[in-house]
Amino acid sequence: MAGEKVHLTGAKETLLMTLYGKALESRMPDSLLGDHFADTAVRKIDYDFSRLKVDENLGIGLAIRAKTLDVRVEDFLARNPEAIVLHLGCGLDTRFFRVDPPPGVDWFDVDYPEVIELRRKLYPTRDHYHLIASSVTEPGLLAGVPRHRLAIVVAEGLTPYLPADEGLRLLSR
Ligand SMILES: C[S@@+](CC[C@H](N)C(=O)[O-])C[C@H]1O[C@@H](n2cnc3c(N)ncnc32)[C@H](O)[C@@H]1O
Structure with missing residues (x-):
């Protein structure tokens, strides 16, 4: 294939x-992370990954960062099983599948339209799992996100790509 x-x-x-x-x-x-969803996605993508110069050492660092955030999200959702997760600049990260949130949680993965299109091709859908195809700097970003439920916001490796003023505007929104 x-x-x-x-x-x-x-x-x-x-x-x-x-x-x-x-x-x-x-x-x-x-x-540590056991992210076989990521491994499966890599095997489905036609791209020369060797040009990225990523090795196991960098992988271990990334896995520690990702696991740290996974544990935070899992802990929050264990205490708030009806909450919202807003995952900004999600890329092709598979946190939703790793965490496997309780059914009362609504989870929003947000990234640029090209990235979300790729996610749709690579990953399955599930009830209460939503994709938002938008820059996080768009003023209408939160239009479809319920505003009166507890939420946890996760942004892993996103802020280096946001100008400081955009980042502050995003946080205040
Ligand atoms: C280093 S990758 C991290 C991806 C993912 N969070 C992870 O840890 O695997 C940075 C991500 O931020 C996204 N990104 C950067 N600027 C963005 C913006 N203004 N709006 C939405 N996504 C953005 C990129 O498209 C990319 O997916």
Whole structure:
């Protein structure tokens, strides 16, 4: 089967580094993250990952960062099983599948339209799992997100790509 071709540039292309790092770490015998969803996605993508110069060491660092955030989200959802998760600049990260939230949770993965289109091709859908195809800097970003429920906001590896004033506007929104 021919793989999914990707043509991402700039900040969007960096999602391939984090995805590949997590996939490499998941292949290690004592993997911390065990992100076999990332590994499966990498195998479906037609792209020369060797050009990214990502090795197992970087993968371990990325896995520690991702696991730290997964544990925070799991802890929050265990205490608030009807909450919302807003996952900004999600890239192809598979946190939703790793965390496997309780059925009362509504989860929103947000990234640029090209990235969300790729997610739709690579990952399954599920009830209460929503994709928002938008820059996080768009004023209408939260239009479809319920405002009166507890929420946790996760942004992993996103802020380096946001100008400071945009980042502050996003936080205040
Ligand atoms: C280094 S990747 C991290 C991806 C994912 N969070 C992870 O840890 O694997 C940076 C991500 O931020 C996204 N991004 C950067 N600027 C963005 C913006 N203004 N709006 C939405 N997504 C953005 C990119 O498309 C990319 O998916």
